[in-house]
Every structure is written in structure tokens, then in C-alpha cells.
Amino acid sequence: MRTYRYLEDVVTLECDLEKCIGCAMCTVVCPHAVFRIEKKKAVMEHRNLCMECGACMQNCPTGAITVEAGEGCVRGIINELLGIEGPCC
Amino acid sequence: MSTQITILPMAKAVPEGAGKFSLPSPNQSFVLDTIATAVGEVARVGSTLTAKERRGHYLVRWNIGRDNFTVEPGLYALGEPDRTSHVLVTANYKMTFDLLRREMAGRSLWILVLDTRGINVWCAAGEGTFGTEELLDRIQASRLQEVVEHRKLIVPQLGATGVAAFEVKKHSGFSVQYGPVMLQDLPTYLDNGCRATAEMRLKNFPFRERLVLIPVDITLALKQGIPVMLLFFLVAGFAGNGTFLQAAIFHGLPPSLALLTGISAGAIVVPLLLPWIPGRAFSVKGGLCGLVLFVLLFVVSGGINMDYTFLEKSSWLLITLAVASWFGMAFTGASTFTSLNGVKKEMLLAMPVQFLALLSGFGLWVAGIL
Numbered sequence: 200m201r202t203y204r205y206l207e208d209v210v211t212l213e214c215d216l217e218k219c220i221g222c223a224m225c226t227v228v229c230p231h232a233v234f235r236i237e238k239k240k241a242v243m244e245h246r247n248l249c250m251e252c253g254a255c256m257q258n259c260p261t262g263a264i265t266v267e268a269g270e271g272c273v274r275g276i277i278n279e280l281l282g283i284e285g286p287c288c
Numbered sequence: 289m290s291t292q293i294t295i296l297p298m299a300k301a302v303p304e305g306a307g308k309f310s311l312p313s314p315n316q317s318f319v320l321d322t323i324a325t326a327v328g329e330v331a332r333v334g335s336t337l338t339a340k341e342r343r344g345h346y347l348v349r350w351n352i353g354r355d356n357f358t359v360e361p362g363l364y365a366l367g368e369p370d371r372t373s374h375v376l377v378t379a380n381y382k383m384t385f386d387l388l389r390r391e392m393a394g395r396s397l398w399i400l401v402l403d404t405r406g407i408n409v410w411c412a413a414g415e416g417t418f419g420t421e422e423l424l425d426r427i428q429a430s431r432l433q434e435v436v437e438h439r440k441l442i443v444p445q446l447g448a449t450g451v452a453a454f455e456v457k458k459h460s461g462f463s464v465q466y467g468p469v470m471l472q473d474l475p476t477y478l479d480n481g482c483r484a485t486a487e488m489r490l491k492n493f494p495f496r497e498r499l500v501l502i503p504v505d506i507t508l509a510l511k512q513g514i515p516v517m518l519l520f521f522l523v524a525g526f527a528g529n530g531t532f533l534q535a536a537i538f539h540g541l542p543p544s545l546a547l548l549t550g551i552s553a554g555a556i557v558v559p560l561l562l563p564w565i566p567g568r569a570f571s572v573k574g575g576l577c578g579l580v581l582f583v584l585l586f587v588v589s590g591g592i593n594m595d596y597t598f599l600e601k602s603s604w605l606l607i608t609l610a611v612a613s614w615f616g617m618a619f620t621g622a623s624t625f626t627s628l629n630g631v632k633k634e635m636l637l638a639m640p641v642q643f644l645a646l647l648s649g650f651g652l653w654v655a656g657i658l
Contacts, residue, residue, distance in 0.1 A: 202563050203493060203562075203623075203624075204625075205625055205626045206568050206569065206633060207568075209627060209629045209633050210627050211629055224453065227448075228448035228466055229489070230489070230490060231490065231625065232486070249627060250625050250626060250627045251627040251628045251629060252414065252449045254413075254445075254448035257448060257450065257451065258451075258452055258453050258454070267629060268449070268628070269628040270411070270628060271620045271623075271628045271629075271631030271632070272620070272631070273617060273635065274618075275621075276628075276632055277635075
């Protein structure tokens with residue numbers, strides 16, 4: 200059990216096992232150890248702990264991982280909802 | 289933390305004209321001297337931070353001078369590095385750069401500073417300024433392949449959000465090795481032949497890290513809160529009985545204190561006690577802290593028994609709860625484990641409630657003093 204857990208079933212992280220080559224880069228870059236390699240494929244073991252930073256997607260050489268990445272910042276999201284380009288914090 | 293909600297751009301090849309040869313100026317206050325390399329004289333920095341530098345760190349924690357706290361991007365030397373020494377990649381936020389060179393005391397290595405516009409590694413990686421393109425540009429601009437004979441870069445793990453290791457390798461020949469999440473683990477990582485333990489790969493959010501965020505949180509909250517407090521005094525002065533000043537203080541002070549209670553709950557108590565406050569959503573944590581502080585500061589203190597109407601007393605509670613919940617929710621932006629879509633969901637549910645609470649709080653208060 201980790202110290203911190205945020206909301207359940209909200210994240211957009213997906214991993215296409217067809218494309219995954221088991222290089223394990225996602226297990227290196229993820230700051231919340233979401234992935235585990237099992238039988239040469241990346242398994243989302245703790246999907247709910249994902250913070251959608253996008254490091255795994257950025258470093259996945261085959262594009263197997265997708266996530267709507269960004270930081271959960273209130274002002275940035277308000278700007279986005281209002282449709283204006285603006286700074287976050 | 290500074291951020292932007294964007295899907296990170298995929299890395300592109302270095303554009304024509306970018307990455308023109310340049311080295312950071314040796315005329316920066318923290319540069320000791322220069323060291324001769326194949327590409328020219330490279331600025332050398334030490335590991336000792338002066339009292340003035342430490343004061344600078346303290347001030348930016350209070351949001352003073354934070355917009356312009358930078359070092360020139362490019363290649364620096366620490367100690368007596370040679371062609372085989374490690375290359376550490378970092379951001380040009382001066383706090384980051386200073387803490388890195390202090391932590392690396394006694395070592396000889398190269399520091400490649402990316403232009404992140406004075407933003408720390410993780411936030412800049414989220415924005416894409418600490419990113420593949422900037423790294424490729426900076427490698428070329430520093431002619432790094434001539435300075436060192438190896439082809440290895442050590443990039444902070446949290447920089448991975450902006451850097452695609454395989455793209456860097458493809459376009460520059462340098463292989464990116466992700467160092468530990470935390471700077472304090474970097475010496476161990478280097479001493480163990482650049483191997484990170486599973487622990488070193490995890491981002492936690494310990495008490496000290498939450499503590500240092502509070503001053504900036506307070507300054508940002510007050511920026512929003514002070515105009516509202518002035519509004520309270522102004523409306524109270526005009527609407528209440530007696531002289532303007534008497535009415536302004538008598539009716540305007542309590543809701544202002546309620547607002548400050550809300551800010552204290554959301555911007556101080558939530559960060560401090562984060563892991564122990566019930567609730568997953570930060571708006572809930574904020575509201576709960578607001579309720580507890582309200583009970584302590586208004587009820588237990590006896591303030592609630594003073595000669596005010598029931599409407600006014602109710603308004604204080606609503607204002608405290610709304611403000612506490614709002615600033616508790618705002619702390620998601622600084623936390624290390626909340627997700628974009630989680631925060632979006634929370635905001636869509638919480639903001640209407642917060643808005644209604646604030647609006648009815650204001651309405652009850654006005655009704656109470658008329």
C-alpha cells in the first residue's frame with residue numbers, strides 16, 4: 200500500500216500489448232511504478248496510481264503506450280475549459 | 289509549479305540553424321574560472337553556495353524574484369572533468385543548478401544546463417521545455433561530442449516526461465540514462481555504476497517537500513484573497529449601522545477572518561497533513577480542514593457567541609468551507625501523484641459546490657447586515 204492514492208478509475212493510460220516489445224523503459228521512467236514486465240510485456244500493475252505525466256509514452260519506442268498527459272493544475276484546467284491560452288501557475 | 293496542459297510534442301530533428309556553437313558566459317557570479325577543452329574555455333563552478341545564494345533560495349520560496357532566477361544554459365565544468373567524465377543534464381532554474389552542484393561536491397563532471405526558462409526539471413519537462421529538442425540543440429551548441437569521448441548522458445528521471453531517450457540516441461548518438469528521481473540519491477547512483485534501486489525510481493511526497501511549498505501557496509492565495517477582503521470591508525462600511533469605519537470593522541472583519549481561515553486550511557493545513565486527512569479528493573480534504581479550523585477558531589474560541597445575526601454567523605461558515613475547499617483543490621497542482629483527468633473530474637464536481645457556497649455565504653452575509 201502506498202502513502203498516497205488519488206481518485207480511482209480516472210486515468211487515460213493505455214498499453215497496446217501487440218506493439219509492446221518488453222523493453223522495460225516504462226518501468227524505468229514511471230515515478231509511481233505503474234508498470235511491471237511479465238512474459239516480456241508491460242503490464243499496468245497499478246494503473247490507478249498513474250499521474251498522467253506522460254514519461255512512459257514519451258519513452259516508448261514503439262508507441263505502445265498512450266495517455267492524455269499533462270499536469271493536474273487548477274488554473275490550467277480552467278483556462279482549458281474556458282478555451283483560453285494561458286499560463287498555469 | 290508551472291505547467292501547461294498539452295500533449296507533448298514528438299521529438300523532431302534539430303531545425304536548421306539551431307544549436308549554433310555557444311558556451312555560457314564565465315562572467316556569472318557563481319563561476320570560479322574556466323577550464324580548457326577541445327571546444328574552448330568552459331566555465332567552471334564550485335560546490336559551495338554563498339550566503340547570498342542561500343538568501344536567494346529563501347526569497348524564491350516566498351515567490352520573490354522567482355521569475356528571473358536563472359543561470360545561462362549550456363555546458364559547465366565542476367571540479368576537474370576530462371574526456372571520460374559523466375555529463376549530467378539539468379534545468380536552468382538557479383535553485384536546481386545550485387542544489388545539483390552542491391550535492392556533487394568533490395566530484396569532477398560536466399553539467400549540461402538546458403534552457404527551461406528558469407523552471408525546474410519536472411515542471412519544465414511537463415511543458416516540453418526540458419525536452420528532446422532542447423537537449424539535442426544544447427548538445428550541438430556545446431559541441432559535446434568533442435568535449436567527451438563517451439556517448440552517455442545522465443538525465444534526471446523526472447525529465448523523462450519531456451525527453452524521448454530513443455529519439456536523442458537516434459539524432460545525436462548520445463544514449464540517455466535516467467538517473468534517480470531525487471537529487472540526494474544521485475551520489476549513490478553514480479557510486480553504484482549508474483544503477484538506481486527500485487526505491488530511487490519512486491516519487492514520494494515527504495513532509496519537508498510539502499512544507500517548502502507552503503510559502504508560495506500562501507502568497508498566491510493572498511493575491512486572490514486580499515481583494516475579496518477589501519470588498520467585505522467596503523460593503524460592510526456602506527451597509528452597516530454607525531460610522532463607515534465602525535461598520536466596516538464590525539461586519540467586515542469576521543468574514544475576512546473566515547476567508548483567512550479558509551486559506552489557512554487549504555494552503556497550509558492541507559499540505560502539512562496531506563497523508564492523514566480523510567478523503568481522496570483534495571477539495572474534500574480542504575473542506576474538512578476548513579470545518580475543523582472553523583470550529584477551533586470561531587466556535588471553541590467563543591467568537592460565534594458574539595452579537596451577530598444568525599445569517600452572518602452562517603455566512604462565515606460557508607465562506608470558510610468554500611475557500612478551504614478551493615485552495616485545498618489548488619494544491620493538486622503542486623502534488624506529485626494527482627492526474628490531469630482526476631483533477632478535471634474533481635473540479636467539475638467541486639467547483640459548482642464551492643461557487644454556490646461562496647455565493648450563498650456572501651448573500652447571507654449581506655442579508656445579515658442590512
